[in-house]
Amino acid sequence: MILPPPPFALPEPVTLAIPVFAMLVIAEMLHAKRNPAVTYEARDAAASLMMGFGNQVAKLLTGFIGAGVVVSLYQFRLFDIGWAWWAFVACFFAEDLAYYWFHRISHERRWFWASHVIHHSSQHYNLSTALRQTWTGNLGFTFIFSATLALIGFHPAMIAMFAGFSLVYQFWIHTEVIDRMPRWFEAVFNTPSHHRVHHATNPRYLDANYAGVLIIWDRLFGTFVPEMREDPPRYGIIANLTTFNPFRIAFHEWAAMLADVRSAKSGRDVLGYLFGPPGWTPDGSRDTSAGLKAKWKAGEV
Secondary structure, eight states: OOOOOOOOOOOOOHHHHHHHHHHHHHHHHHHHHHHHTTTOOOHHHHHHHHHHHHHHHHHHOOOOOOOOHHHHHHTSSSOTTTTTHHHHHHHHHHHHHHHHHHHHHHHHHHHHHHHHHHHOOOOOOGGGGGGGSSTTTTTTTTTTTHHHHHHHHHHHHHHHHHHHHHHHHHTTTSOOOOOOOOOOHHHBBOHHHHHHHHHBBGGGGOOOOOOOSSSHHHHHHEEEEEEEOTSSOOSSSSOOOOOOOOOHHHHHHHHHHHHHHOOSSHHHHHHHHHHHHTTOOOOOOOOOOHHHHHHTTTOOO
């Protein structure tokens, strides 16, 4: 497979942003010393940094899987989109929409949640949490959502660039330092307020605000929930971890899913444990997000 190179050099947003990430985390830590509303816990922040480092190592070891699929699909592209200015505009919106669906499915289907849950496992919400990333994304085939863009005809390098811009953008929204942005900005873009909702375990906020850069997709597909001052977000996951061990953080849901599959009594149960919503069981003995929201609306929680 021969991939035609871009006609000009494209930036690598994440590589360029790493020094800025480090400076902003340090600045927020210093701010937290003077503002008790901003919380840092040393072991938690260290675990987040280790997860971020492990994510980069995992990409070096397994990145060829996703890259190979994307390049292969590009060979069968439906259109030759090329490198005109409008192609960059279209790719930005297409990549952001693909991210929305990747993110949403990663909460709705346990197979993808097993990789994504890592990012939600901290009970604190600060810039270090943004660095708490999965080690198993490529092994879990989470790249299939953006890979469809290559099949449409967007060059893999262009897709990678906008995916990088999205990741860099989402760093700054992991903070409690910023309350609200101007109303017009909150209406169009993902913001700290919107993303605090996404990381919250309050029943009101479950499975909401999947946006990458643009919050318009949540508004369009009915998954937008505003942050309410009377219901401040509580962070973490439904069954919070009691460890800061990065290996347990990285693999705990895969291990739990495997244990459930081994206990399955039918093929239907296997499929449910793998691709049902997180918390699914044959007898309904565990809570799913939908179940918790239903109980909340009924006044039971």
